[in-house]
Structure formats: C-alpha cells, structure tokens
Amino acid sequence: MSDLIYIADVIPPENKEEALSFYYSIFGNRNPITIEIGSGNGHFLVDRARECPGRNFIGTEILNGRAKRFHSKIEKRALENIVVFKGDARRFVWEFLFEQIVSEFIILFPDPWPKKRHHKHRLLKAAFINMLHYCLVQGGTVTLATDFPEYRELILEEFKKNGNFQCTRQDENSLYPDSYSKTLFQERFEKEGREIYFLKFRKKNFIR
Ligand SMILES: C[S@@+](CC[C@H](N)C(=O)[O-])C[C@H]1O[C@@H](n2cnc3c(N)ncnc32)[C@H](O)[C@@H]1O
8 A cells, every 4th residue: 555545535444353454454563553633744753753663653634735745755765654644634533543543643733723713623622532532542642732822721621521531741842852853833833932832641541
C-alpha cells in the first residue's frame, strides 16, 4: 500500500480483528500506533517516526496540498513506519479505529474556531473525546497544543467531564525535545509572541 492513503478510497475494516490485519498489511508489524490529527505538512510526525523506529505513525490531513507535502517528506527519507491518511480525521477515527488499538493521539494546534457561531466545528467535544478514550490502550495518551487560552480551558473542562482521563501535564511550554522540528503553526505563533499551551492526558487504568 502507498504511504499516502485516501480515506475516501478505502473500504474501512469492519471490526477490530480486520483493523489489526489492515495495519499489519501497512506496517508489516504490530508495533504500538501513534495517530496525529491534523498533521499539516507533517514536520512533527516525520521527526517522531525517524526517532522512534519501534513505533508506527499515522498522520491525518484534510487538505490535499499539505497531505502531499507530508507524503513527500516520508518518501524522501524512505521511512517505513509512517503513513498519511488524506481526508477528514473524524471519519478516520470513527471508521478505521477500534477498541484499544491506539497507544497515543497527538493533536497540535487544532483549529480553534474562535467565533461563537463556529464553535460547533471544534474537534474536541464530548463525543470525540469519548471516541479517543475508546480507541486508546490502557495508559494511552492524548497530547494537545493550542495558542488559544479559551480553547485550552474548554479542552481541560471536557476531559475532566469525561472522567476517564488523568491530566498529567498542563503547564508546559513544550513537551518534546528541542531536536524535534516545531510545527509550522508553532513557529508562526512563537514569532508572533503568542503563548503556547501544551496539555497531556492519560487514559486511566481501571482495576476490575
Ligand atoms: C492550525 S493547523 C495545524 C497544523 C499542524 N498540526 C501544525 O501544528 O502546523 C490545523 C490543521 O488541521 C487540518 N484539519 C482541520 N480539520 C481537519 C479534519 N477534520 N481532518 C484532518 N485534518 C484537519 C487543517 O487542514 C490544518 O492543516
């Protein structure tokens, strides 16, 4: 399978078993899976994939030009542990993921939709957070960054309401080593002198 997969062109797996075979057919192994939502040009995830050959990485991006630039970075470096799914990440999460198959979600600078009438377009709402929880393995994590303080507060509130996550980081300016490329939006916001908020949540382990 190509490293650039068009979500609309693939018949999604019907159950967890099929999903595991699907990812095995892509990566040729069953290593832990990291998924990035809204990868842009893929700067960040490509660096992670180079540094962590023992993990598999899936980026998602809705815009064609960005997905293609992301894909050419993968090809140029001949990386075998990373692919990009072009299309709506929400569709990817709902249709291509199943219970406890993801070890990490990364969402860097999701569109904040600042106008009140556009709030309905925000990604990080109850149903989506619930779905992230369902797809994560026990102890799996969600890492987020935003430059928008009101969205940060809302995200903290929504994860708290969900009740199945522990917030492990909320006061950091960065969660990654300096050696990692900053994303385009992080660079842009830092140049503009905006504060950046990183957040990290861990799926709670329940003892039955
Ligand atoms: C503000 S940009 C951040 C991009 C990148 N994470 C960065 O930090 O440079 C948000 C990205 O999410 C993508 N995006 C927005 N909604 C999406 C969706 N439903 N599915 C996939 N990508 C989406 C946008 O096209 C854009 O590239």
